[in-house]
Amino acid sequence: MKIALLGYGTVGRGVDEIISARVPQVEVARILELPDRLSDPRMTSNFDEILADGEVELVVECMGGIEPARTYIMAALAAGKHVVTSNKAVVAAHFAQFASAAQASGVGLYIEAAVGGGIPWIAGIEKARRVDEVTSFSGIMNGTTNYIVDAMRKQGAEFDDVLAEAQRLGYAERDPSADIDGIDVANKTIISASVAFDVACEKNLPVTGIRTLTKADLDLFAAHGRTVKLLGRGVREGGRYAVAVEPVAVPVESLEANVPGNFNLVTLDATTVGELKFYGQGAGSLPTGNAIVQDVLDCATGARRPAYDFSRGLDYDPTLLRADYVFRTTAELDGEEPYGKGAYLVRDLTAEGARAILSEALLADPTSFMAALS
Amino acid sequence: MKIALLGYGTVGRGVDEIISARVPQVEVARILELPDRLSDPRMTSNFDEILADGEVELVVECMGGIEPARTYIMAALAAGKHVVTSNKAVVAAHFAQFASAAQASGVGLYIEAAVGGGIPWIAGIEKARRVDEVTSFSGIMNGTTNYIVDAMRKQGAEFDDVLAEAQRLGYAERDPSADIDGIDVANKTIISASVAFDVACEKNLPVTGIRTLTKADLDLFAAHGRTVKLLGRGVREGGRYAVAVEPVAVPVESLEANVPGNFNLVTLDATTVGELKFYGQGAGSLPTGNAIVQDVLDCATGARRPAYDFSRGLDYDPTLLRADYVFRTTAELDGEEPYGKGAYLVRDLTAEGARAILSEALLADPTSFMAALS
Numbered sequence: 001m002k003i004a005l006l007g008y009g010t011v012g013r014g015v016d017e018i019i020s021a022r023v024p025q026v027e028v029a030r031i032l033e034l035p036d037r038l039s040d041p042r043m044t045s046n047f048d049e050i051l052a053d054g055e056v057e058l059v060v061e062c063m064g065g066i067e068p069a070r071t072y073i074m075a076a077l078a079a080g081k082h083v084v085t086s087n088k089a090v091v092a093a094h095f096a097q098f099a100s101a102a103q104a105s106g107v108g109l110y111i112e113a114a115v116g117g118g119i120p121w122i123a124g125i126e127k128a129r130r131v132d133e134v135t136s137f138s139g140i141m142n143g144t145t146n147y148i149v150d151a152m153r154k155q156g157a158e159f160d161d162v163l164a165e166a167q168r169l170g171y172a173e174r175d176p177s178a179d180i181d182g183i184d185v186a187n188k189t190i191i192s193a194s195v196a197f198d199v200a201c202e203k204n205l206p207v208t209g210i211r212t213l214t215k216a217d218l219d220l221f222a223a224h225g226r227t228v229k230l231l232g233r234g235v236r237e238g239g240r241y242a243v244a245v246e247p248v249a250v251p252v253e254s255l256e257a258n259v260p261g262n263f264n265l266v267t268l269d270a271t272t273v274g275e276l277k278f279y280g281q282g283a284g285s286l287p288t289g290n291a292i293v294q295d296v297l298d299c300a301t302g303a304r305r306p307a308y309d310f311s312r313g314l315d316y317d318p319t320l321l322r323a324d325y326v327f328r329t330t331a332e333l334d335g336e337e338p339y340g341k342g343a344y345l346v347r348d349l350t351a352e353g354a355r356a357i358l359s360e361a362l363l364a365d366p367t368s369f370m371a372a373l374s
Numbered sequence: 375m376k377i378a379l380l381g382y383g384t385v386g387r388g389v390d391e392i393i394s395a396r397v398p399q400v401e402v403a404r405i406l407e408l409p410d411r412l413s414d415p416r417m418t419s420n421f422d423e424i425l426a427d428g429e430v431e432l433v434v435e436c437m438g439g440i441e442p443a444r445t446y447i448m449a450a451l452a453a454g455k456h457v458v459t460s461n462k463a464v465v466a467a468h469f470a471q472f473a474s475a476a477q478a479s480g481v482g483l484y485i486e487a488a489v490g491g492g493i494p495w496i497a498g499i500e501k502a503r504r505v506d507e508v509t510s511f512s513g514i515m516n517g518t519t520n521y522i523v524d525a526m527r528k529q530g531a532e533f534d535d536v537l538a539e540a541q542r543l544g545y546a547e548r549d550p551s552a553d554i555d556g557i558d559v560a561n562k563t564i565i566s567a568s569v570a571f572d573v574a575c576e577k578n579l580p581v582t583g584i585r586t587l588t589k590a591d592l593d594l595f596a597a598h599g600r601t602v603k604l605l606g607r608g609v610r611e612g613g614r615y616a617v618a619v620e621p622v623a624v625p626v627e628s629l630e631a632n633v634p635g636n637f638n639l640v641t642l643d644a645t646t647v648g649e650l651k652f653y654g655q656g657a658g659s660l661p662t663g664n665a666i667v668q669d670v671l672d673c674a675t676g677a678r679r680p681a682y683d684f685s686r687g688l689d690y691d692p693t694l695l696r697a698d699y700v701f702r703t704t705a706e707l708d709g710e711e712p713y714g715k716g717a718y719l720v721r722d723l724t725a726e727g728a729r730a731i732l733s734e735a736l737l738a739d740p741t742s743f744m745a746a747l748s
């Protein structure tokens with residue numbers, strides 16, 4: 001099968017390397033690159049050339065960002081080419097549109113690499129759903145923030161110092177907002193919920209990151225036998241579902257608490273199989289490239305042809321996600337109980353309600369931090 | 375697709391329940407049962423009836439044990455019926471024979487349920503191998519022994535008391551030898567290595583269980599920041615491979631150390647995807663039934679048709695698995711260093727060499743215990 005790569009950054013190069021070394025039945029025939037970077041005879045800066053090439057049956061989009069990725073994906077699908085993408089932002093924003101375009105053209109839409117890097121998470125959810133209902137999922141879906149919290153905990157270091165080190169190592173972007181504010185996890189949570197619950201997932205979900213987490217916060221939770229992880233979560237009950245992204249204070253003996261460095265750990269719960277967890281490299285050239293190549297092989301061999309139709313008509317009901325929350329803030333709170341120095345427990349809040357309380361607290365005390373108790 | 379179940383115990387009933395409730399495209403048309411238990415019109419005690427039923431395209435063997443399971447599986451394959459089995463003992467003993475019979479008849483042989491219950495481990499290894507070389511694997515593959523060690527550690531209880539409780543809860547057999555002596559894990563390790571390394575795995579591997587583990591041993595390892603897990607392991611380097619089953623003293627902050635109750639956690643390491651871990655229920659009616667139903671669906675939809683040919687000609691080389699070992703024994707050892715009360719560290723042994731030392735020590739002190747340091 002001949003394929004084209006849109007983008008030749010970290011992920012695109014990983015795909016090219018893996019296919020040329022290990023997958024003789026697939027050929028990277030065309031590569032879309034910027035005009036000043038056309039260093040390979042397969043490269044072009046003109047997407048229409050790729051679109052018009054009838055021998056290219058499948059397009060791998062690994063450019064990132066919303067545009068022109070969205071336009072190229074829609075054009076490829078309309079032209080009857082299968083699409084494989086690692087771009088969580090564009091899939092989270094336009095999943096239903098892509099899915100119906102793929103269905104209309106009778107081609108496949110493959111998004112494994114958009115969540116959890118090399119972890120077979122999307123295919124794992126789809127496999128579970130062949131037999132079971134998926135009733136909930138949760139996970140550490142962002143390696144950068146896991147690296148930061150893990151290093152803060154193990155080295156007793158402050159957030160800013162660890163972030164600077166992560167940037168030096170290439171684990172964090174120069175502008176780390178998408179990671180540390182939970183945006184990246186929100187996109188992955190939207191995609192996971194869409195696949196797990198068969199719904200065009202609500203995009204206006206409660207999202208809280210770890211920007212204000214301090215060493216003192218970790219020490220406080222450690223005294224309660226917990227540590228903090230940034231989790232994306234979703235739950236379905238009957239015809240309703242809810243999703244959220246927030247710091248969660250998990251017991252130190254949980255698997256989540258012990259996920260090291262920039263690894264990911266994602267969990268689903270389903271009717272007959274019960275709890276399944278998947279762990280691995282959530283990012284990186286070769287792991288993410290591997291996920292793309294697996295999608296390409298699923299398409300080439302006919303082993304898997306995902307069909308997302310989101311026809312279930314589930315209702316978004318944010319009251320489904322409830323927990324006790326700890327707030328560390330100098331702002332005033334209602335109904336709080338002491339939890340430790342400067343921190344307060346507020347019982348039985350919805351994720352949305354907790355986020356609203358935090359938003360208000362941040363106005364009075366911009367350093368405020370919040371975590372759900374799992 | 376019409377299928378037959380051979381055996382209607384815990385697993386067989388789980389398969390029947392899942393298919394009748396959730397999988398309309400598959401019908402359990404025949405069930406092989408003992409003559410005095412024919413309680414359902416689908417049941418027969420005559421295997422030849424099932425074999426002669428041309429409408430039955432696939433046979434699920436979930437009887438356990440070697441015979442008559444082996445004979446029935448071979449007869450079904452020879453008759454051109456696909457075979458799905460959860461029977462680790464018969465697959466470990468006759469994998470190559472089954473695989474070549476399946477190949478000769480052009481039918482599928484599916485063994486997901488034989489290792490790790492509902493965890494998609496075998497399919498996960500096969501998927502990784504489409505792209506990567508699997509260079510090693512290891513795992514907690516036996517829920518009974520994990521339950522015992524976890525309860526000993528959390529309750530500060532002795533082995534015999536926890537075993538009795540596990541038997542009461544139905545987690546351990548009345549004769550627990552296959553679990554606590556590592557036989558069950560050895561079968562699963564042989565199967566995992568066969569799939570991961572594409573080799574008819576050596577059956578004479580070093581196998582040590584946890585029968586002599588004491589609360590004092592766990593306390594000793596805890597003082598070193600470790601706890602004990604019974605692991606099956608395999609490694610491949612170039613044209614050689616090795617496998618072993620033994621207690622391993624893992625760091626308390628590892629994921630393995632924190633696997634609770636009767637759960638399983640299995641790990642593979644592969645060229646481009648890196649480390650992948652899979653966690654879930656390793657046994658039980660519905661999780662194991664789920665794995666069987668997934669195999670049936672892979673066969674019915676054509677999504678997956680495993681082909682095991684073991685043609686790689688790898689050499690078994692037990693010197694590949696080396697570690698430092700701790701022995702708690704009153705027997706005399708060579709080259710030992712103190713590790714704590716009554717325990718000694720011996721550095722850089724092969725798994726086979728360590729097992730030989732333990733075997734000799736057990737003659738002098740039948741309570742001797744050994745664990746590798748990971």
